[in-house]
Amino acid sequence: MKQEILQQFDGYQDVMKEIEAARKFGTDYAGFKGRVAAWIDRYHPARLTLRIGDILEETASTRTLRLVAPDRPLPPFQAGQYLALALRFGQVRTGRPYSISSSPRNTGYYDITVRRVPDGLVSGHLLDHVRVGDALESAGPAGTFVHNPVFHGNALVYIAGGSGIAPFMSMIRETLDCGLDRDILLLYGNRAADDVIFHAELTRLASRFENFRYVPVLEERGALNPPWPCQKGYITRDLLREAVGDLTCRMFYMCGPAALYDFCRRELEALGVPPRRIRQEAYGPPNHISQYPGWPEAVTEDATFRVTVKGSAPIPAHAGETLLTALERGGFAVPSQCRSGECSLCRVRLVSGAVYQPPTVLLRAADRRFGYIHSCAAYPLEDLCVEV
Numbered sequence: 001m002k003q004e005i006l007q008q009f010d011g012y013q014d015v016m017k018e019i020e021a022a023r024k025f026g027t028d029y030a031g032f033k034g035r036v037a038a039w040i041d042r043y044h045p046a047r048l049t050l051r052i053g054d055i056l057e058e059t060a061s062t063r064t065l066r067l068v069a070p071d072r073p074l075p076p077f078q079a080g081q082y083l084a085l086a087l088r089f090g091q092v093r094t095g096r097p098y099s100i101s102s103s104p105r106n107t108g109y110y111d112i113t114v115r116r117v118p119d120g121l122v123s124g125h126l127l128d129h130v131r132v133g134d135a136l137e138s139a140g141p142a143g144t145f146v147h148n149p150v151f152h153g154n155a156l157v158y159i160a161g162g163s164g165i166a167p168f169m170s171m172i173r174e175t176l177d178c179g180l181d182r183d184i185l186l187l188y189g190n191r192a193a194d195d196v197i198f199h200a201e202l203t204r205l206a207s208r209f210e211n212f213r214y215v216p217v218l219e220e221r222g223a224l225n226p227p228w229p230c231q232k233g234y235i236t237r238d239l240l241r242e243a244v245g246d247l248t249c250r251m252f253y254m255c256g257p258a259a260l261y262d263f264c265r266r267e268l269e270a271l272g273v274p275p276r277r278i279r280q281e282a283y284g285p286p287n288h289i290s291q292y293p294g295w296p297e298a299v300t301e302d303a304t305f306r307v308t309v310k311g312s313a314p315i316p317a318h319a320g321e322t323l324l325t326a327l328e329r330g331g332f333a334v335p336s337q338c339r340s341g342e343c344s345l346c347r348v349r350l351v352s353g354a355v356y357q358p359p360t361v362l363l364r365a366a367d368r369r370f371g372y373i374h375s376c377a378a379y380p381l382e383d384l385c386v387e388v
């Protein structure tokens with residue numbers, strides 16, 4: 001009876017045919033529910049709980065923290081990427097990115113190599129207070145400072161300064177471990193011989209592999225241990241010309257303090273290297289922002305302004321510190337990752353007031369139009385009102 005009634009409906013036969021075909025040949029996606037999300041989480045987790053598996057002393061001011069994840073597989077990463085650690089100090093929630101220095105081939109751990117910054121909040125904590133077994137929160141590996149074989153070719157020059165060696169160490173280890181077809185020259189600048197991180201491993205690798213050359217560059221005189229030929233002074237155009245030889249078709253990568261970027265980029269451009277052949281990793285907020293082009297002369301770095309987050313009591317902020325730092329100190333949780341004005345995770349809307357933004361900040365046109373700023377790369381120039 002029911003069947004007879006149903007057959008009266010227009011299109012009933014077609015629908016039945018489709019149901020039959022789906023039963024015979026189709027896939028029941030209900031059975032897959034949650035599986036895609038699980039794979040996405042495996043590759044790109046929003047949060048990772050890592051444990052310190054080991055601590056390796058590198059120099060008097062530098063340690064490598066070996067991070068493991070006892071409860072889950074570690075997401076894969078590309079050599080050159082970083083981990084954005086998330087930390088809490090009392091009411092202050094903050095974060096810092098650290099490049100992974102181990103090879104992506106070691107799938108059981110990530111190494112991060114941390115150098116002490118004088119009075120640095122997080123580097124001081126990681127060097128003085130964390131112990132084997134402690135937990136650290138992080139986002140999954142991120143960043144675009146990676147080798148692209150199609151666009152970058154195989155002839156690579158790495159220019160590193162201080163702890164800026166970390167992403168290169170990952171790239172060098174991967175290339176040599178996996179026998180990749182790449183020719184690498186590393187120019188590695190440091191103040192003194194004792195500051196050189198990974199020196200013993202770099203000399204060992206350079207002695208063993210023909211496709212890897214290592215040139216340490218020291219500002220001060222001093223003996224390297226183990227002994228290795230080194231250059232004195234800075235990574236100048238003369239040194240680049242001599243060490244690199246034919247500069248055409250080489251890809252130059254830079255990682256280190258802002259001063260190294262400014263200096264070495266000028267030297268490379270003077271040698272005729274086009275900007276498209278120079279890649280640089282972000283390395284956090286610049287020191288002495290008031291020396292950047294366009295900073296208003298009338299404002300000193302220690303000038304203090306009031307920042308009001310819509311609906312809350314004002315908090316103090318110095319002109320010489322990023323708006324993100326001031327907001328975190330005021331107890332606001334602002335998501336962040338690169339802390340260098342690139343990833344746009346720390347966007348806030350500037351309702352009123354003026355900020356200084358260094359020329360390197362990567363703001364989308366729509367953000368400019370609608371008043372959004374990257375709080376990690378914005379410095380208060382007057383009292384501000386923002387929406388977080």
Ligand SMILES: Cc1cc2nc3c(=O)[nH]c(=O)nc-3n(C[C@H](O)[C@H](O)[C@H](O)COP(=O)(O)OP(=O)(O)OC[C@H]3O[C@@H](n4cnc5c(N)ncnc54)[C@H](O)[C@@H]3O)c2cc1C
Nearest residue numbers: 096097098099113114115120121122123163166282283284
């Ligand atoms: C993509 C990326 C990767 C990074 N990878 C590494 C890494 O592998 N190893 C590593 O040691 N660091 C790395 N850094 C830097 C790191 O994220 C922190 O900025 C650094 O550890 C300082 O943090 P802090 O909390 O100790 O200092 P803060 O408390 O933030 O700063 C204290 C004072 O030091 C100044 N300052 C901040 N950073 C530096 C700096 N790098 N050099 C000199 N002065 C500074 C500040 O202006 C401030 O006056 C990376 C940064 C980025 C953006």
Ligand code: FES
Nearest residue numbers: 337339342343344
């Ligand atoms: S944290 Fe990446 S742009 Fe600010």
